[in-house]
Amino acid sequence: MSSWGDERRRNQAAEAEQRRLDQAAADERKLKLRAAEDERRRSNKTADKTEARAAAQQKRRDKRERRRERAQAWTKNTRPGVVYQRGTLALVAASALASLPAQIAHFAGISLMLLTVPFALEGAAWVMAAGVAYADEKRLPGWVRWLLRALCMSAAGYAAWINYGYGMETGPAVGFGLAAVTLLGPVFFEVRQWVTTLTLDAAEKKRSTEAKARAKHDKQRRSHHKDVVKLAERLVSAAPYGTLAREAAFVAAWQILYGSETPGMTPAMHAQQLTARQSLATAMDAANGSPISARARLLQRLHPAPSALPQGAVKPQVVTDLPPASERPAEDRLKGSRRQPPPHRRSKGDGLPFHPLAKTQAADTARKVTAVNGHH
Numbered sequence: 001m002s003s004w005g006d007e008r009r010r011n012q013a014a015e016a017e018q019r020r021l022d023q024a025a026a027d028e029r030k031l032k033l034r035a036a037e038d039e040r041r042r043s044n045k046t047a048d049k050t051e052a053r054a055a056a057q058q059k060r061r062d063k064r065e066r067r068r069e070r071a072q073a074w075t076k077n078t079r080p081g082v083v084y085q086r087g088t089l090a091l092v093a094a095s096a097l098a099s100l101p102a103q104i105a106h107f108a109g110i111s112l113m114l115l116t117v118p119f120a121l122e123g124a125a126w127v128m129a130a131g132v133a134y135a136d137e138k139r140l141p142g143w144v145r146w147l148l149r150a151l152c153m154s155a156a157g158y159a160a161w162i163n164y165g166y167g168m169e170t171g172p173a174v175g176f177g178l179a180a181v182t183l184l185g186p187v188f189f190e191v192r193q194w195v196t197t198l199t200l201d202a203a204e205k206k207r208s209t210e211a212k213a214r215a216k217h218d219k220q221r222r223s224h225h226k227d228v229v230k231l232a233e234r235l236v237s238a239a240p241y242g243t244l245a246r247e248a249a250f251v252a253a254w255q256i257l258y259g260s261e262t263p264g265m266t267p268a269m270h271a272q273q274l275t276a277r278q279s280l281a282t283a284m285d286a287a288n289g290s291p292i293s294a295r296a297r298l299l300q301r302l303h304p305a306p307s308a309l310p311q312g313a314v315k316p317q318v319v320t321d322l323p324p325a326s327e328r329p330a331e332d333r334l335k336g337s338r339r340q341p342p343p344h345r346r347s348k349g350d351g352l353p354f355h356p357l358a359k360t361q362a363a364d365t366a367r368k369v370t371a372v373n374g375h376h
Contacts, residue, residue: 092126095184104118125185129190153186
C-alpha cells in the first residue's frame with residue numbers, strides 16, 4: 001500500500017507533465033499563428049505588388065492613350081484645309097478689329113449719335129459675306145451671289161474710304177494701311193469661300209459623272225436586253241418594297257429567260273465557248289505532240305500506245321487483212337502469191353474493251369452535244 005508521500009509525488013509529476021504538454025500545445029499554436037500571420041503578410045505583399053504593377057501598367061496605357069489622342073488631334077487640326085479656314089477667320093477678325101477704331105473716332109468726332117454707324121458698316125459687310133456662303137451652300141442662282149458680293153464690297157469700300165480719310169490726317173502710310181486692312185478682311189473671306197465652292201464643285205462634278213455613266217449603262221441595258229429588263233421590273237414590283245434590288249432582279253430575270261447564272265451568256269454563246277475550247281485543246285495537243293486536255297490525257301492513260309512489240313508469239317488484238325509474210329525467196333515473191341489470203345474473221349476477245357471512266361466521259365460528251373444542238 002502506497003503512502004501519502006508517494007501519492008503526492010505522483011500527483012506532482014502528473015501535474016508537471018500536464019503543464020509541459022499544455023506549454024507545448026501553446027507553443028505549437030503560437031507557431032501556427034505566427035506562420036499564418038507571416039503567410040498573410042506575404043500574400044498581402046504579393047497582392048500589393050500585383051496591384052501596384054497593374055496600376056503602373058494601367059497608368060502607362062492611359063499615358064500612351066492620351067499621347068495618341070493628342071497626336072490625332074494635332075494631325076486633325078494641322079491639316080492644310082483646317083489651317084487655311086481657321087487662319088482666314090483669324091485674319092478676318094484682325095481686319096475687323098483694326099478697321100473699327102478709326103471709324104469710331106471719325107463718326108464720334110462728328111456726333112455721338114453716329115457712334116453705332118461703324119458697327120453697322122462692319123456688320124453689313126460681314127453679313128453679306130456670310131450670305132454669299134449661304135447662297136453657295138444652297139445652290140442659289142448666280143445673280144443672288146453677285147448681288148450679295150456687291151453689297152459686301154460696297155459696305156467694305158465705304159468703311160475703307162472713311163479709314164483712308166481719317167488716316168491721311170496723320171500720314172499717307174496710315175491712310176493707305178487702314179484702307180487696305182479694312183478691305184483685306186472681306187477679300188480674304190471671299191477667296192476662302194471661292195476655294196470652298198471649287199472644292200464642292202469638283203465633288204459634285206464627280207458625282208454627276210458617275211450618275212451620267214449609270215444612266216448611260218441603264219439606257220444601253222434597256223436597248224440591248226428589253227425582255228430581261230421588263231421581266232426584272234416585274235420581279236421588283238412583285239416583291240415587297242425595298243427587298244429586291246434591281247441588279248439582283250436583272251440576274252434572276254436573265255437566269256429565268258436564258259438558264260445561265262452569268263448575265264450576258266446565252267445557250268448559243270455557251271455552245272460557241274464549248275466548241276472553241278475543244279478546238280483549242282485539239283490544236284494544243286497537235287502543237288505539243290502530247291495531250292493537254294483532261295479528256296485526251298484520260299484516253300491516253302486508258303489506252304496507252306505500245307512502245308515495242310513483246311517477245312514471243314502473242315495473239316494480235318485485231319486480225320489483219322494482209323497476207324502472211326512468205327518464206328520464199330524474193331524472186332519467187334515477185335511472181336505473185338499462189339493463193340488468196342483468208343477472209344477477215346473476228347473472234348471473241350480480239351479487241352480491248354473500253355474502261356468505265358471512258359464510257360462515262362463519252363456519255364457526258366454526247367449529252368452536252370445533244371443539249372447544245374437543241375435536242376432533249
